[in-house]
Amino acid sequence: MVVATATIPMMAGQLIGASLLGVLAFFFLLPRPRGQSLALGTFFGLASLAMLFTLLFLQFGQPSSDDVAALLFWLFACVALIFAGVLVAESNPARGAMAFAFVILSTCGLFLVLAAPFLMAATIIVYAGAIIVTFLFVLMLSHVEGPSDENDRSREPLLGALAGIAFAGLILFALLSPGSGLAASQNGVLPAKVSHHPLFIPPITPSERQLLLEVAAELQKAEQMDRDQLLASDYTQATRDQLERLLGGIPDAAATDALTWQQRLALTRADPRVRAIIARVDRVRDLTRETFDQVDVALIDEMPPNLDRARSALKSLRQEILILAGVGELPSRNVGTIGFRLFSEHLMAVELAGVLLLVATIGAVLIAGRRGRIA
Amino acid sequence: MFEPSTLPLIVLGLPLLASLASSLCGIWPGCRQYAHLPTIVAFAVAAVFASILFGMMITGNHSQLLFHSVAWTWFHAGNVEVAFQLTADPLAAVMLATVTFVATWIALFSVGYMHDDPGYARYFALIGLFVFSMCLLVLANDLLLMVAGWEGVGLCSYLLVGYYYAKPTAAAAARKAFLVTRLGDAGMILGLFMLWQISGFQTSFDGIFRHLAESPPEPRTITLACLLLFCGAVGKSAQFPLYVWLPDAMEGPTPVSALIHAATMVTAGVYLLARMMPVFVLSPDALMLVAVIGGLTAIVAAFIAIGQHDLKRVLAYSTVSQLGYMFMGLGTAAMIAPNLAVIAAIFHLVTHAFFKALLFLAAGSVMHAMGNVIDLRKFSGLRVLMPVTHLTFLCGAAALAGIPLLSGFWSKDQILDVLYQASLCDQPGAGTFRFVFVCSLITAAMTAFYTFRAYFLTFWGPLKTPPEAGDHPHESPRVMLWPLIVLAIGAVFLGIVVEPFTHYFSDFLSGTPWLQEANRIAGFNEFDRPHLDGLLAITGSILALAGVALAWYAYRDGTETVGSSLRSCQRLSQDKLYIDELYASAIVKPIEAIAMISRFFDGVIHGIARLISLVPRLLAEVLKPLQTGLVQFYALGMILGMAVFLTVVIVRTSG
């Protein structure tokens, strides 16, 4: 993996280029009686998108081996952005609503990639189902024939495009500048200067997770061995060394400028979850020592050698290591956990949201229902 | 309750309560015609108490009744503490008795005179307030308290002169009275400050007198202080050059003229000087100036009075002239014993109060009968029509002229006497008093002349009434006649009873403690009584009778015919020696010019302020197009602003 962090002037130049193209794209796409040029707008839009994605590519590097996730991400992202452009540029509001439906579908795809299946389903049902249908009903109510003011004119196309793209440019600049800590953090390498709050310090880098999983696999293999193999193979020493290295604080020799687990975690010490992770790491370290002592005791000191006990000790260690490796992953029971969290930690908010929905319903009925009492 | 030291407080408080009660009568519907009752009752009771006070002082051995209440501190500012102190010594008792007695009869006269006036209650409330202020002035033992009373009488004078406020001339006259006396008051306040400073920062009379007696300051300082105080007297007592308000003040109702501008308020200046005599004796130069101004005023006023054809104006100028006499008398304290000077002046003050009030009330009676016409040329021969008025007027005129054996004769004689004595002294400055003495003699003759000119023009000759008098002009009602009679009795008999042979008055007045102190300061340790110089008495009588004779000769047929040779003199006298016009062009016009310039300047400032107020308006015009009413425009503005803000934040943090 090659990380090419672009220097700020180059990045800024690319960003400004992408922004200008975006402005021109929207300027030509927005509906106007004269001067609207779909072809030019599309061309500029595609050019801007290309430049944006090149920038992303250069900053964040080539997407890694997680190919399916990468493919899905790029597909859904492109579709979302394209149809967002269509929604803004389309003069017929019904067609715009359809484009909005596609935007929703794409973003829901992105939600799925982000391990939020419940939200994906909820969004599709609420937005693409209820809201768009209601919009279409209102559009039917106010159907206009032919060109009309509201559909075929834009208020301040240049300034509006400028405002939006400037906004986007600023956000991107904030994200992409090296000081944000985002570009380099995905490799577990933290920038030397971390005085600006980095957006994300992973508790476990992917390489560490990989190592832990390898150790867990080793342990699983060891559970199948018998006594002589256990004593004979030097897995214990290797495992022990590896675990010591990981958990004990020796930095990964392969990575330069790396911080140990402790140092990394110490930076985000205030986070209670990080503290929980640190506690778990300590417990795993202690458990490792205990387990191997127990194995030794069970296999060597006891007569007859207690293989079961050795195996169960190894199994418990493996489970703890798996749990530690899984830290930083969302729970797989998405809906259940969301429900649990809603009704335990956020019960008040749920009740208030319910009241809000009730009030909104009543309000909508009252507002829309006034017939003939308007002067 | 009736212990001696509360008597001054009662005398002071009754007129104030009466004033409040009268004003309430005015507000309460249906009570208006009874508004005179509280006032007359209060004045009468106050007069009774004043005479009780008088009696207590004569019989008992209270030479000074002090009402000092520490609990009633008027104000307290740093080291200056002014307590509400009243003192009643013989001088104050005399003044108090005069004021309350005369005020009672004048109030009674007003019942008839102001009978149909819509502002009946206002009138009585105002004269109640006036008498209260005058009593406060008289009774005060503290210079600041006296000045409070001084201002109070000035205010009441303004309100009463401007009683017919809808009449432009009356309103102008009220303003003139107030402003001209204000000029004098300004000087008096400065004198007060100076006196406060040089007498060890205290304002009570006892304190000032004691301090100045012990450690007299250098002559120039005390002279300046005395002259400044005298300014106030010049303003209030209508001396030259600030006398111009008094003739105009005749626009007020006639009883007001009688009360305020004859008997009481204008004598406040005389009272001030008499009270401050321990201070004035320290500066003979100031007293000489007092006498000179008094003399000048007397002659000028008498000259002007000869040519006036308005009866009240004649009497007004006569008042000015007689006040000049009083100041002449006071001024002789530079040369002779202060108690003699003060006795002469105060005696003349008392008798003048009686006969001048009488004359004014008689003029009021004439006006009442003639339908508010008081121009001498418009009526004559009223002696058959109004016999009581005629006789009482004659008594008053005779007293004023100085006909022998009447009270005015004795008091004027005393003044001539002290002037003569002062001019006989062999000190430097006696020459001045000789000049003043000659002035007083000439004035005596002129006084008799103009007084009887007015008398003959009014009451002698064929009966002629103006058309405003209606079909049957008649004598005034009895409520108006009784005060005339009482005052006439006083005018005739008061003088001979109290002074020339019995010396009741002078003995009583000489008992004033501070007057004795003044005598000691001036170096006169024994107390002379005023003595009667026969030669002077005869000279005075001859002058008076000569004046009367001349007037009889010229005016006995009730009309005025002026010979061609005298016409220019008559014009000069009639036009008041053009002094008012001089003031108008020399003082009033420049001030009006300054006022116009200030107004222009004010307009410039106003313009600048308006110009400055245009700036926000311009700014608003620049920013107004932003408020288009379009929602998207507003949203766009918000976003652009947020973008700028974000740019700043991001550039800062990643720069």
Add this chain to the structure above:
Amino acid sequence: MISLGHFLTIGGMLFAIGLIGFTTRRNLITMFLCAEMMLQGVVLNLLAFSRYHADLSGQVFALFIVTVAACEAGIALALFVSVYRRSRSLDISVWQALREPGLLPIVDREPLPPPIQDSRDPHLPVAGRKPQRQEELSRV
């Protein structure tokens, strides 16, 4: 690996495009759809953070956002219906009454293109005789 930054970028782009649409388009419905798209961008951000910090709170919050968006859509549509009743148009530029007094209203200058008359539909010429039609005078 798709990192957090990728998702944040996409969320930001969706938000920006929604912003452009909201400030430019004049049809009320389109405006509202763009606003909803902005919300989608925000939800995407939240979910990305939730995934990369392994914290389920992001998804919970996103669920509340969906709830509120639903309420908002209901009320917004009721308001649009009322507004349509007043002005017979879904154009937001009709409502300029809150401008400063003294400013002229903003009107559109450019003329709209004429509606497309599809005149290429085939039509048959009239065949046969025109039938005699008794004009029935209707008396009321």
